[in-house]
Amino acid sequence: MRNNKYIVGNWKMNKTAVEARQFIVGLAPKIKQSESHILLAVPFTALQSSVEAAKGTSLRIGAQNVSEHSPGPYTGEVSAGMVRDTGATFTLIGHSERRHLFHESSVAINEKLKCAWAAGLQPLLCVGETLTEKQANKTEETIARQLTEALAGITKEQVASLLIAYEPVWAIGTGLVATVDQATEVHRFCRHEMAKLYGKEHAAQQPILYGGSVNGTNAAGLLHHKEIDGVLVGNASLTVDSFSSIVNYQNLQLQKIASAH
Numbered sequence: 001m002r003n004n005k006y007i008v009g010n011w012k013m014n015k016t017a018v019e020a021r022q023f024i025v026g027l028a029p030k031i032k033q034s035e036s037h038i039l040l041a042v043p044f045t046a047l048q049s050s051v052e053a054a055k056g057t058s059l060r061i062g063a064q065n066v067s068e069h070s071p072g073p074y075t076g077e078v079s080a081g082m083v084r085d086t087g088a089t090f091t092l093i094g095h096s097e098r099r100h101l102f103h104e105s106s107v108a109i110n111e112k113l114k115c116a117w118a119a120g121l122q123p124l125l126c127v128g129e130t131l132t133e134k135q136a137n138k139t140e141e142t143i144a145r146q147l148t149e150a151l152a153g154i155t156k157e158q159v160a161s162l163l164i165a166y167e168p169v170w171a172i173g174t175g176l177v178a179t180v181d182q183a184t185e186v187h188r189f190c191r192h193e194m195a196k197l198y199g200k201e202h203a204a205q206q207p208i209l210y211g212g213s214v215n216g217t218n219a220a221g222l223l224h225h226k227e228i229d230g231v232l233v234g235n236a237s238l239t240v241d242s243f244s245s246i247v248n249y250q251n252l253q254l255q256k257i258a259s260a261h
């Protein structure tokens with residue numbers, strides 16, 4: 001499960017349905033050689049056109065959020081089943097922008113995970129500490145709490161398909177990428193926590209991605225580390241050139257080596 005890297009784009013509130021289709025048509029020939037899992041989390045309104053455009057490619061399409069409720073009187077919400085119905089196969093859950101800007105509670109995040117699994121969507125759970133928590137040496141405490149609360153009542157069978165992204169809030173959209181050492185230290189801690197919750201065997205198989213200011217320049221350094229199973233990319237996923245350069249990070253590394261000689 002941890003052999004191939006995950007390269008996940010998060011478009012946030014960007015791109016119309018037509019722009020999404022154009023992006024995917026442009027991206028498809030550039031990712032043909034990649035052995036990585038390539039995923040794009042797109043706005044709800046672009047799910048259908050993205051799924052259609054991605055047919056016949058290895059690209060997987062998903063949402064950035066789902067409702068914590070089953071269908072019913074919840075004006076403005078979109079259920080996990082509705083997302084799955086578009087042909088999407090995964091969803092982000094608990095992104096820091098959802099937690100901080102939209103006050104998503106850990107109880108809601110736990111419910112969203114359950115709804116995602118019930119609908120057949122693979123969840124990508126985001127965790128990460130704020131700058132204040134980091135400065136107060138509370139990174140591990142924060143991550144442990146976020147994982148334990150999000151996964152309350154989640155079975156071993158469900159968690160087998162979970163993806164986790166460690167996204168330090170201070171690194172998101174700031175240009176301040178975590179160093180490989182900083183990221184791997186927290187990844188090891190996440191694995192340790194997952195071992196406590198689900199046993200060592202599960203923890204060893206758990207894909208843990210890094211997110212926060214990843215771009216074409218720093219992606220290769222992160223992705224070459226065996227503890228980093230992939231990257232979640234915001235800003236640099238918005239153009240075909242920057243996203244495909246991250247997908248093809250191995251070529252970037254080879255080009256650098258070639259130009260150094």
Ligand code: PGA
Nearest residue numbers: 172173212213233234235
């Ligand atoms: P960024 O966003 O790459 O623009 O920092 C990452 C994310 O929010 O997932």
